[in-house]
Amino acid sequence: MLHENVLEAEPAPEGKKDIAPRSGPGRPEGKNNNVRETMLDAAEVTFSELGYAGTTLREVAQRASVTQALVSYYFGSKYGLFEQVFLRRGRVISDARMENLNTLKSRGGMIKVADIVRAFLTPTLALRATPEGRAFSRLQARLHTEPPEISYKLRNEAYDVSTKAYVDAFSTALPHLPKKDIYWRVTLMVGAYLYAFSDTHRLDQLAGGICDANDPEEILTQATAFLVGGLAAPAAG
Amino acid sequence: MLHENVLEAEPAPEGKKDIAPRSGPGRPEGKNNNVRETMLDAAEVTFSELGYAGTTLREVAQRASVTQALVSYYFGSKYGLFEQVFLRRGRVISDARMENLNTLKSRGGMIKVADIVRAFLTPTLALRATPEGRAFSRLQARLHTEPPEISYKLRNEAYDVSTKAYVDAFSTALPHLPKKDIYWRVTLMVGAYLYAFSDTHRLDQLAGGICDANDPEEILTQATAFLVGGLAAPAAG
Numbered sequence: 001m002l003h004e005n006v007l008e009a010e011p012a013p014e015g016k017k018d019i020a021p022r023s024g025p026g027r028p029e030g031k032n033n034n035v036r037e038t039m040l041d042a043a044e045v046t047f048s049e050l051g052y053a054g055t056t057l058r059e060v061a062q063r064a065s066v067t068q069a070l071v072s073y074y075f076g077s078k079y080g081l082f083e084q085v086f087l088r089r090g091r092v093i094s095d096a097r098m099e100n101l102n103t104l105k106s107r108g109g110m111i112k113v114a115d116i117v118r119a120f121l122t123p124t125l126a127l128r129a130t131p132e133g134r135a136f137s138r139l140q141a142r143l144h145t146e147p148p149e150i151s152y153k154l155r156n157e158a159y160d161v162s163t164k165a166y167v168d169a170f171s172t173a174l175p176h177l178p179k180k181d182i183y184w185r186v187t188l189m190v191g192a193y194l195y196a197f198s199d200t201h202r203l204d205q206l207a208g209g210i211c212d213a214n215d216p217e218e219i220l221t222q223a224t225a226f227l228v229g230g231l232a233a234p235a236a237g
Numbered sequence: 238m239l240h241e242n243v244l245e246a247e248p249a250p251e252g253k254k255d256i257a258p259r260s261g262p263g264r265p266e267g268k269n270n271n272v273r274e275t276m277l278d279a280a281e282v283t284f285s286e287l288g289y290a291g292t293t294l295r296e297v298a299q300r301a302s303v304t305q306a307l308v309s310y311y312f313g314s315k316y317g318l319f320e321q322v323f324l325r326r327g328r329v330i331s332d333a334r335m336e337n338l339n340t341l342k343s344r345g346g347m348i349k350v351a352d353i354v355r356a357f358l359t360p361t362l363a364l365r366a367t368p369e370g371r372a373f374s375r376l377q378a379r380l381h382t383e384p385p386e387i388s389y390k391l392r393n394e395a396y397d398v399s400t401k402a403y404v405d406a407f408s409t410a411l412p413h414l415p416k417k418d419i420y421w422r423v424t425l426m427v428g429a430y431l432y433a434f435s436d437t438h439r440l441d442q443l444a445g446g447i448c449d450a451n452d453p454e455e456i457l458t459q460a461t462a463f464l465v466g467g468l469a470a471p472a473a474g
Contacts, residue, residue, distance in 0.1 A: 049384060054290030142379050147286060148438065156442065163443060183444035184459040190439070191432020192425040192467075201385060202427070205393065206400065207420035222421040225473035230429075233466025236459045 039064045043085045048135040090158030096123035097162040114228045141198035276301045285372040327395030333360035334399045351465045378435035
């Protein structure tokens with residue numbers, strides 16, 4: 001059973017959660033009463049809609065119904081806020097991927113490429129179950145088009161260890177391929193899933209009802225078939 | 238010989254180009270002396286850096302060294318400007334893809350999947366040859382994370398006809414696959430190439446010198462091997 005419950009994981013509070021949010025009218029009744037989480041949720045949606053450059057702390061504060069000073073107090077700067085938004089889920093996804101891979105390895109014997117692909121995909125696929133998760137998917141899909149100084153450090157911090165572990169797992173499962181091809185294919189795999197998981201409308205619009213881009217089972221089955229074919233293809237050289 | 242010279246195509250002037258740009262200090266000496274093109278070039282870079290929400294007409298005007306009133310006169314609104322930026326290259330890419338596909342068809346006989354993939358990829362790969370083209374690649378890779386009202390109409394207008402022609406070509410070349418699988422795979426192909434062509438740093442950083450993400454020949458060879466494997470894989474069902 002693969003670890004899919006990314007959204008249920010709760011980051012540890014950091015000792016600042018006793019500050020009360022503004023309780024004026026318009027304070028949204030969320031499931032999450034932790035003010036830090038409320039601000040992160042608001043920031044996640046705002047960054048996903050407006051991009052990094054288009055987002056202001058003021059906008060985030062308004063959406064979270066707190067003062068801008070409180071956002072600054074918790075996160076310092078816009079970059080600090082973005083960092084926490086990204087790492088909150090990025091680390092959970094990365095940890096779930098590692099856990100899935102370790103589960104496969106613990107079985108012993110040769111691991112099938114399809115199992116590695118599913119272990120990689122399922123933690124992000126689980127994000128599609130909630131509006132917040134879908135907002136994060138869009139934010140993440142857009143990360144690679146944000147300026148390098150915004151994206152590289154965070155992406156590396158969240159994903160380097162787990163993505164390199166997957167590179168090694170694919171190398172072991174596909175011993176006929178040069179490492180060069182493995183790196184290219186893992187990069188192409190990331191692009192394919194980021195797009196297919198965050199932009200279901202393109203498929204709906206193209207296929208006009210033939211595909212159901214909101215059915216998690218269909219997404220996983222179709223993406224896995226394609227990615228296994230691509231990863232296991234003959235060497236490019 | 239596939240049509241790759243996307244950047245050399247010049248959109249037809251629209252009868253407004255006699256208005257002179259501001260000739261004050263700081264006016265950049267571009268190769269392109271057409272003021273409309275200068276504004277579109279400036280907007281392309283600005284949108285690619287700041288996203289749709291983060292871009293202002295004022296910023297574009299400053300970068301183009303023209304007045305904001307002139308930008309408004311030519312393009313009406315921010316959306317009008319974005320539309321022209323996107324369609325300027327999007328249509329050229331789409332036309333080049335159609336031309337490439339027609340060339341393959343005119344040879345007669347069965348067309349190989351690898352040839353269709355290359356015909357699809359080469360017009361966008363050519364964009365990587367210039368800074369403006371790379372800015373457009375980023376802008377395009379990010380388009381699907383922009384709000385639907387910004388992205389859908391433009392994307393459909395630029396790409397629907399050609400992408401559907403490729404869906405049909407893949408269907409003919411892969412008669413064992415249900416149409417559903419073809420649609421999914423074309424969508425996954427688009428995601429893979431948008432990411433791999435616009436974000437070379439992720440690969441460089443992961444692979445640490447083993448891959449050269451700036452070598453067009455390597456990109457095309459690696460992407461084609463992966464995509465052909467994915468497209469021609471056994472049916473997902």
